[in-house]
Amino acid sequence: MKWECQELGSILLLLLAVCVCLSVGVQGQVTDPTEVSALREIRRNLVDPMKNLSNWDRGDPCSSNWTGIGCYNKTLNDGYLHIQDLELLNMNLSGTLSPELGSLSYLKILDFMWNSISGSIPKEIGNIKTLVLLLLNGNQLTGPLPEELGYLPNLDRIQIDQNKISGELPKSFANLNKTKHFHMNNNSISGQIPHELSRLPKLVHFLLDNNNLSGHLPPEFSQLPNLLIIQLDNNHFDGTAIPASYSNMSKLLKMSLRNCGLQGPIPDLSKIPQLSYIDLSSNQLSGSIPPNKLSDNMTTIILSNNNLSGNIPVNFSRLPYIERLSLANNRLNGSVPATIWENRTLTGGHRLIMDFENNMLSSISGSTTTPPNVSLQLEGNPLCSRANLGRFCGSNQDEVESESPRNNPVGCPSQACPPSYEYPPVYPVSCVCAAPLLVEYRLKSPGFLRFNPYRNGFEEYLSSGLRLYQYQLDVNSIIWQEGPRLKMSLKLFPENGSYVFNTSEVWRIWRMFTGWQVPDNDTFGPYELLNFILLDPYKTDIVIPPSKSGLSTGALVGIILGTLAFAVALSAVVSLLIYRIYLRKPHGVPNSRRVSRNPIKIDGVxxxxxxxxxxxxxxxxxxxxxxxxxxxxxxxxxxxxxxxxxxxxxxxxxxxxxxxxxxxxxxxxxxxxxxxxxxxxxxxxxxxxxxxxxFMANGTLREHISAKCKQPLSFASRLRLALGSAKGILYLHTEADPPIFHRDIKATNILLDSKYMAKVADFGLSRLAPVPDIQGLTPTHVSTVVKGTPGYLDPEYFLTHKLTDKSDVYSLGVVFLELLTGMHPIQHGKNIVREVNVAYRAGIIFSVIDERMGSYPSGCVEKFVDLALRCCQDETDARPTMMEVVRELENISSLVPDFDTSTSIPSGSITSPSYSSNIRNPFISSDVSGSDLISGVVPDISPR
CATH class of the missing domain: 3.30.200.20 (Phosphorylase Kinase; domain 1)
Incomplete structure (x- = not known):
């Protein structure tokens, strides 16, 4: 026996050493001190009038004023936590960008969009070799683009549009082998476009419109294998021609070279199979329009304000989707081929607008009768002298397309929703109040000039990309801006049956936008997020999530594997010890189930x-x-x-x-x-x-509030069961010697006897309450590994591992909400505490009360709801004690006319089921994590 104790002591010392090593490893996972210092310097250089970044001083990685969001996430590497994302979108920041940004050597997302930051772009950003998204658009940045940015091997997107950047495009950008998106429009970038950029294998969007570029268009750009959009409007390529090689851009969808001072002929673009949008207007192009048939995908051809001559090609007649054909202000002659509009039927909001004004056209070859939704503009041509063509020769102006906010759905009462809630316009169930997320969104280079025909397709595309139902998306308004770009106000509504999005959904949608996780679409082109606005229901409830464990997936997997390895090693050591002790014991008695020994004797058992x-x-x-x-x-x-x-x-x-x-x-x-x-x-x-x-003849409380129960409980019966459960737990907290914290209260652990009296069961996870120390002071909590059942678990206990009597109060509060609503604690991703809280604050609490209860006194239900929600407060101190819970339930009971304090079957309730009834389990739930009374194997829930 002495040897066994010594061996056990040695093993325990070994295990203690392992635990110490693990503890040191965990404590070593702190943010890299160099990055902490850099973060302070970055903040010091920024002017933050709204104090959005004040939380950084406390190490809080996120902050918000809900017109913008600032956040940094972390990842684990080389024993330190490193900043991975730095997102400061629309935070009212000014000041300058600090060179210390270059010290964030693990950064993947650098986002300062839509602030008022000035100064130059630090060259040190070129040191961040992990950088994927460089997002600086919508600021007041000046100076040239640093050469060093051309050495970012993982960069996918560079957005510096809408700044005051000057200087030339660095030739080093030809090294950006993974970059797909060059968004540099609306700056003052000058000089020649480097032909070396034609080596970029991934380039998809090349947007440099509204700059001061000059020289010539690089013919080598025809070699770009994946280029979809080239948009260079309003630059100064004076006297140069469009390279003929551009007809070989095999994947091009859009070519926009408006007002660039270009001369020479239009190249033959008929070889580009998917081309849908051409704008070569306001140049000095000459010669005839190439007669070869363009792509069937063509929607827009704008060649106005040039020096084009010759006839209008008849091949324009064979474009099935053409919506805009503008040839105005040229020197075209001959006749207008009526085959462009003949036999054309336009549906779904599509229109065909043909602008041939101010040319030398003399006649129309064919019918002069145009179908509905076809507009023909011929003013300023000789043929207008013919009287019967006057309807085509007046002054025409394009309509200004916009979308006004929608009215309430038909039949819904106006102003019936609480503030910040509204009726979603196309919900499957009408007149349901819900709080939307407001999103300002912009298409930066759409492949059309009128949105209405594409509205349904856009809603399908974006809702699918966001993993929402189409009815959850409402395009509330649109406005065309210079570019042309299409600005939208979107409303995203929670799924039908919910009043608000839960926190995880809000952040998922936010990340989809800010991480460009919604794929680009050929028709709608590149997009950008302008703003993400949360209304009042979200401002109080949505908590910006820190980086949770702060670990990358790889690190998390490593820790899990390490933990499993430690657990296996521990099991092996313990098993070895047990086996050695077993070998030293006599084995005269066979290990048989049927051989008895001296039983344990306990009074009363x-x-x-x-x-x-x-x-x-x-x-x-x-x-x-x-x-x-x-x-x-x-x-x-x-x-x-x-x-x-x-x-x-x-x-x-x-x-x-x-x-x-x-x-x-x-x-x-x-x-x-x-x-x-x-x-x-x-x-x-x-x-x-x-x-x-x-034996508990009538099963679990969960079974009797389930939707499957044929004869549901009345409100009075539910209140009586709540009071009985509370009294049982009050006994554990105050009268048991010593007091006990149950730790796993839930509806399947509250059983009903033959008289429908509620009895609390399953003490397998229970812990004794703390006892006074030698100074007579009683600790307020027990520190323990987190165990319990998801949905019922006290969030404070979950985070701190400190178990208190208020942890049981929280769990019982969830049971109360189940009694009131019939809902499960967690179902389809919805949390009962949050759902009831939202309905309660919105003044629509009775919409979530279980309809199967029948009639009930509304005032008593409101008091019961209020008590349940107070029990479920996140803050421990805000919850009532169990004594206060019992007193409040007794007060509510005294107000219920048919409240029955006896132990008979509750009035309006159910008849006693037999053993063979549909209640399979009259004593214990089949839920493994549920009703085991002793030593239940319950999945541990560790903080994440």
């Missing part, structure tokens, strides 16, 4: 033999099994004296040691209350452990 248990359960027949959990199976048994009991038999592998088994039995033996399930006895023979409880 009856001891049973294995034979008695076998007889009571018909030799543990499957027909007698009424439930199963992580600890073992539960059988209905009938003792020799006729007493009906529930026998919980531990399965092999769940057996406890003598000391632990004795401790828990002793604990249960001291609990005597009408609202706690009573322990009748136990069986403890070699290789066998069984607990015998009073």
């Amino acid at each position: 009856r001891g049973f033999t294995y034979e008695e248990m076998a007889v009571a359960t018909n030799n543990f027949s499957d027909s007698q099994q009424v439930g199963q959990g992580g600890y073992g199976k539960v059988y209905k048994g009938i003792l020799a004296d006729g007493t009906v009991v529930a026998i919980k038999r531990a399965q092999e592998g769940s057996l406890q040691g003598d000391k632990e088994f004795f401790t828990e039995i002793e604990l249960l033996s001291r609990l005597h209350h009408r609202n706690l399930v009573s322990l009748v006895g136990l069986c403890d023979e070699e290789g066998e452990q069984m607990l015998v409880y009073e």
Whole structure:
């Protein structure tokens, strides 16, 4: 025995050393000190009038004024946490960008969009080799683009548009082999476009319109294998021609070279199979329009304000989707081919606008009758002298397309929703109030000039990209801006049946936009987020998530694997110790289930033999099994004296040691209350452990508030069950000696006896409350590994590992909400506490009350809801004590006319089910994480 103790001590010391090493490893996961210092310097250089970044001083990685969001996330590498994302969108910041940005050597997203930051772009950003998104658009930045930016090997997107950047495009940008998006429009970039950029293998969008570029268009750009959009409007390529090689851009969708001072002929673009948009207007192009047929995808051809001559090609007649054909202010002659509009039917809001004004056209070859939605403008041509063409020769102006906010859906009362809530216009169920997310969004280079025909396609594209239903998206208004660019005001509504988005959904949608996770579309082109606005229902509830564990996926996997390895090693050591001790014990007695030994004797707890248990359960027949959990199976048994009991038999592998088994039995033996399930006895023979409880004939509370229950409980019955449960827990907290924290209160652990009295069960996870120390001071909590059931778990306990009596209060509050609504704690991603909170604050609480209760006193229900929500406060101190809960329930009960304090079947409730009823399990839930009364194997929930 002495050797066994010494060996056990050595093993414990070894395990302690391992734990210390693990602890040191965890404590070493701090943010890289160099990056912490850099972050302080970055903030110091920024002017933050709204104090949006004040949380950085506390190490909080996120802050918000809800007109913009600032956040940095972290990833684990080389033993330190490194800043991975730095997002400061629309934060009212000014000042300058600090060179210390270059010290954030693990950064992937650098986002300062839509602020008022001035100064130059630090060349040190070129040191961030991990950078994927460089987003600086919408500021007041000046100076040239640093050459160093051309050495960012992982850069996918560079957005510096809408600044005051000057100087030339660095030739080093030809090294950006992974860059797909060059968005540099609306600056003062000058000089020649480097032909070296034609080596960029991934380039998709090349947007440099509204700059001061000069020289010539590089012919080598025809070699760009993936270029979809080239947009260079309003630059100064004076006297140069469009390279003929551009007809070989095999994937091009859009070519926009408006007002660039270009001369020479239009190249033959008929070889580009998917081309849909051409704007070469306001140049000095000459010669005739190439006669070859363009792509069938063509929607827009704008060649106005040039020096083009010759005839209008008849091949324009064979373009099935053409919507805009503008050839005005040229020197075209001959006739207008009526085949362009003949036999054309336009539906779905499509229009065909043909502007041939101010040319030398003399006639129309064919019918002069145009179909509906076709507009022909011929003013300033000789043919207008013919009287019968006057309708085409007046002054025409394009309509200004816009979308006004929609009215309430038909039949919905106006102003019936609370502030910040409204009726979604196309919900499957009308007149449902919901709080939208407001998104300002812009298409930077769409492939059309009128939105209405594409509206449905856009809604389908964006809702699908955001993983929402199409009815959740409303394009509230649109406005065309210079470019042309299309600015939109969007409203995103929660899924039908919800009033608001939950926190995770808000952040998921935000990340979809800011990370460009919605794929670009050929028709709608590149997009950008301008603003993301949260209304009042979200300002108080949405919490900006820190980087949770602060770990990358790889690091998290490593930690999990390390933990598993440690657990395996620990199990092996313990198993070795047990095996060695076992070898030193005498083995004269066979390890048989049927061989008895001296039973544990505890006052008030009856001891049973294995034979008695076998007889009571018909030799543990499957027909007698009424439930199963992580600890073992539960059988209905009938003792020799006729007493009906529930026998919980531990399965092999769940057996406890003598000391632990004795401790828990002793604990249960001291609990005597009408609202706690009573322990009748136990069986403890070699290789066998069984607990015998009073049989609860009417199953679990969860079964009786389930939608499957044929005769639902009345409000008075539910209130009585709530009061009984609360009294049982109050006994544990105040009268048990010592007091006990239950730790796993839930609707499946509240059982109903034959008279429908609620009794709290399952003390397998219970912990003794703290006792006074030598100075007479009682700690307020027990520090313990987090265990419990998702949906019922106290968030404070989850985060701090500090178990208190208020943890039970929180869980019971969730049970109260189940009683009131019939909902599950977590269902389809919705949390019952949040859903009821939202409805309560919106003044629509009765919309979530269980309709199956029948009539109920509304004032009493409101008081019950208020109590339940106070129990479910995140802050421990804000919750009532269990004594206060019981008193409040008693006060509410006194106001209910039909409240029955007896133990008979509740009025308006259900008849007693027999054993063979649809309630399969009258004593224990089949949920493994649920109703095991002793040593239940419950999945641990670790903070994430």
